[in-house]
Amino acid sequence: MGTVAEEIFSKKLSRDVSAGEIVLVDIDVTMSHDNTTPLAIKALRNTGRPLFDKNRIVIIFDHVQPPASVESATLQKEVLEFIKKEGIKNFFREGICHQVLVERGFVTPGRVIIGGDSHTCTYGALGAFGTGVGSTDIGVSYATGKNWFRVPETFYFDVNGSFSKGVYPKDLILKIIGKVGARGATYKACEFGGKTIEDMSLGDRLTLTNMAIEMGGKTGLIKTDKVTENYLKSRGYPYQEIVPKDPNYEKVFEFDVDDLTPQLAVSPRVDNVYPVEKYAGTEVDEVFIGTCTNGRIDDLEIAARMFKGKKLSPLLKTIIVPASNEVYFQAMNRGYIKIFMDAGAMVCNPGCGPCIGRHQGVIAPGDRALTTMNRNFIGRMGSDKGEIIIASPATAAATALTGKITDPREVM
Amino acid sequence: MGKIFRFGDDVNTDEIIPGRYNVTTDPKALAEHCFFEVRPDFSKTVKTGDFIVAGENFGCGSSREHAPIAIKASGVKAVIAKSFARIFYRNCINIGLPIMISDELYDLVQDGEEIEVNLKEGRINILKTGKDIRSQGFPEFILKIIDAGGIVNFLKNHDIGELEDGI
């Protein structure tokens, strides 16, 4: 009985669990990446215990991939030695951790997953409980297969209406964060529901849950339905229903997308949200389409449609990074990669790309980047004297076409 | 009994321990640079048993554990704030640094004042005025982690399942 979060913990423990309770549960998957695994290994060593179950560990190299400096290459070498020594099978170098975990069937309804990455909250789009933790937590799960949680209270976002042309789920989540504020949902599970969500593809749902952390949320959640079931079954992954039953929400927010317009979050806060019109015409130096928020095939499709037969100015850095090898192959087979390269965009290998400011499109002092990322903190993409503006893939593509912030409805 | 070091809202992990001192994991070295930029006298004046009192969202920013380790190694007995950033909150419990949530305390005390705290009962006493404040006490489960000095230490002598024993 309860919210999606309470249902997951209740199923897991075979008893009724409610918000506020502290519970000890089996962790189904413990994930970390090239940046966070070194500290997790240290934390495991500090417990003085061996790995509890190597099959429940997933390590992904995605943040600086391939390594871009001697330092990152050296750290990754240490992790590789750990992987070899412990015989860890679930190791991948084929895209962003959150995308690869979903594609490879590690994320299924009812699972509890922790990750050494704050956007682990993404997994709730499939009815799993995912949350980001620090290195000691990863070490504890490595050593015991378990961890503790305080079952969170839930904020429910009831979303109805249909998107107009040129408006996308990214615009919706930016609007929501602008309204709730960057710490407005601290500790809470953010559950999304309503007609608009029911009509959304799995990829678009991932865009919403991915950004729950940007309002302080512990996780983002969406109840399972036919969309979840079809995705999982088509790949031969297990499905079970996780839906709220008589839920008691701490707060309910209502959103109607009928009148929603394209939105932007301007530097340096994710909750600095305005309609694109307000900044239309502002020149930019870089456009980046990718990340765990918007690097999926639906996102690339929007950009490919808009770039088809067009030429982008070489004065602008236009960078496209598919979220995973699977997405890259799809984009290749559908001819998108050719469209991007014909237009003059740079297509980089799957991974986080310039999202953490260490390679593949670092910004200079005074640069203004318009990106499909989830964060616009100062310095995130390189220089702390640069500016990061977050928007939908359509707004990013429209902006790449003109070199100035452009409302996608004007060029579609 | 201990003295209060009072901070504002949104104290981030970079203010607690500036990024360039994160290169070490030695608690003592981290403590030396705790609040180094925003309050350079902190490491020299803080005494074992003192308290940090702050506003909303204490510990926001990175998920790195250097920040609570630096505070704990400074001798701070507990951090009492209106609210904490989520990952910081977990990290504090995991490394054995007690934290308490109180809406009231912040506006009732000044920097340098003295308070007495009972962690288990969640009681805070302001010495000057004699006023008693209640905050949420820790559940048994969490107290076991804090008493052991953190979850890593707990695991050295116990099975993780023992956290649930007797609850």
Ligand code: SF4
């Ligand atoms: S794409 Fe960006 S936000 Fe997503 S996991 Fe990578 S660095 Fe983090």
